[in-house]
Structures are given as structure tokens and as C-alpha cells.
Amino acid sequence: MAERNHIEIRDGLRSLYVRSRRTLDRILAPYGSSAARLSLMTYIAKNGGVRSAEIIKAFTLAPRTVTEAIDALETAGHVQRRSDPVDGRAKVISLTPAGAKLFRKLEPLWERFAEELLDALSGEERRQFATLLGKLNGRLEEIYAELEEAAALEAP
Amino acid sequence: MAERNHIEIRDGLRSLYVRSRRTLDRILAPYGSSAARLSLMTYIAKNGGVRSAEIIKAFTLAPRTVTEAIDALETAGHVQRRSDPVDGRAKVISLTPAGAKLFRKLEPLWERFAEELLDALSGEERRQFATLLGKLNGRLEEIYAELEEAAALEAP
DNA sequence: CAAGATTGAATGTTCAATCTTG
């Protein structure tokens, strides 16, 4: 039965995502961080000074989400916004020294959690899983594009 | 490199979950529904009168989430709460006729979306994906239990 | 007008606390 599979996958996916995020949030909460904030800090750490718009594209998030997240990180003193000297509209976001220090402490915690979780799979299974996620994400992109197109036709 | 795999899987999982929920929300919004509400209605439809506590366990959600969701469905007239005649503490939640009607309309929309998405995988790949999700969820449960244990030791 | 960033209103989620009933 195809439907059995649908439900199993839907529930399995939801369960895995929601609960792994929750678990990671618990691990990071004592440091005043979270899964969302750490992934953002990771992106900034790897890419140096970045713009809000760049983060929006990289994570496929709504602008609101990113502004809010940066606000929180800035209030906590982990990142700073500076006006882009070249483009007056843009702001460049970078880690503060304190943010960089915190990142170096938290990254291993995430890495340990990921390793512990993925330990449930063999190397071959991990590759399979990554491949399947990639295929589904590709298809999702197509579906999303169709929806956008349909919406554009409705409200011209 | 193991780390490459970690990041690929983390980002792929996040992307798939967040964007598929977003897409489904867009599909259901015109009917005043959403992915979260429809999955709840599905559970109620399949199980008849259910308690809040039962939903909490079935979906592994926080009590707050469920009360909030039921509130929304009740306000919309899709479900009703009735006091359990046997247990004064409990309330029994069931679909209203209008809710049942809406459910019959929306379930095929979800099913179509799931089919379109999973079309990216062969039958064998779907089974693989479901199996891998199951393995990861099992491991996650262990990690979560360890965390709970550690927390219990800290604050006795 | 288009692009970058922000803000307002709403939903879904967590944790922690509270109120009622067994």
C-alpha cells in the first residue's frame, strides 16, 4: 500500500526533525543558544561578514526569521551589524570575539550530538540517506516552483 | 569525511521538513487549515473521540501545543470538546460534522502532495527512506532518554 | 521601480507553572 508508506514517512520525518531540534535545543539552552542560533552562527563563522539577504537565500527562510534571529544574537553580544560602506542599503553581519569564542565551544556539542545520532546508520546508510534527502528536496523545489507559478497567474 | 555527511544530512533534513510543511500550509491555507491542523484532524478522524493526553503521546508534543491546536480547531467549528462522563478530569475531542466534511475534502489534497513528492523515489527507495527514518528515530529516543536521566540526576 | 532590511500580525512550538479532579 502506497498510503501506508506516505504516513510512515510523514510521521517519521516530522518526528525526527522536531525531536532532534528539541534535543539539540536542550543541549544548547544552558549556553543561551539554540539549534537555530547555532546554525546561523556556523554560517557566519564559515563565511565571514555576510548580509541578511545572503542568509535568507542560503537557508530558504523568510526575511522576518533572519532579522529576528540576528536581533537575538546581537542582543546577546554574539554578532554585530555594520553598515556596508559600499552599499548603503546593506548591513554586514559578523561574529564578535565573544561570539566566535562561544561558537568554538558549541560546535563540538553539535558535532557530538550529530555523531551520536548518525551512529545508528552505517556509512553506506548515511550516504543513502543523504542521497534520498537530496532527491526529495529536488522534487520539492519543483512543486514549490509550480505553486509560485500558479499563484502568479491568479493575481497578476 | 564524516563531517561533510553530518552537515549535508542536517541541512537536507531541515530543508525537507521546513519547506514541505510550508508548501503544504500554502495548499491548505485557502481552506483555513494547515499541516499541523490537518494531521491532528486525521488522528481524530481515525481514532474517534480522543483525549488531549492521548494526542500528546501520539505526536510527542508539548501539552501547550495540543491545547492551542484544539482551541483553534474548536473556534473554527471543526472539533468539539465534551467532558468525559467517566473521568471528570478528562475531555473527549471529536470532529464536528463540519469538521468531518472538511477533512474528507482536505485529506486528498495532502495525499496528492505526498504522492507528488514521493514520486521522486522508487518503491524500493521509499522503503529505504522509511527504514532509515525509523532507525534514526529509535536512536534519538535513546539519546533523549539519556538526557532526561542526566537532568533527573542534576535536580533531584 | 527593485533590492536590502525591518516591522506587524498570526501560527506552532517548548518549558514551566497552575488549577481541577482521582
Add this chain to the structure above:
DNA sequence: CAAGATTGAACATTCAATCTTG
């Protein structure tokens, strides 16, 4: 006290609108 349900405060997220600058 334990179990069922609710509520308060906070965070992450979406859509839609707005403000500033190119």
C-alpha cells in the same frame, strides 16, 4: 500526590506590508 487540561512567557517561523537606498 498523580493525571488531565490549561495558561504564561519565550522563541522560530510564515506572510504581507513598509521604509530606505540604488
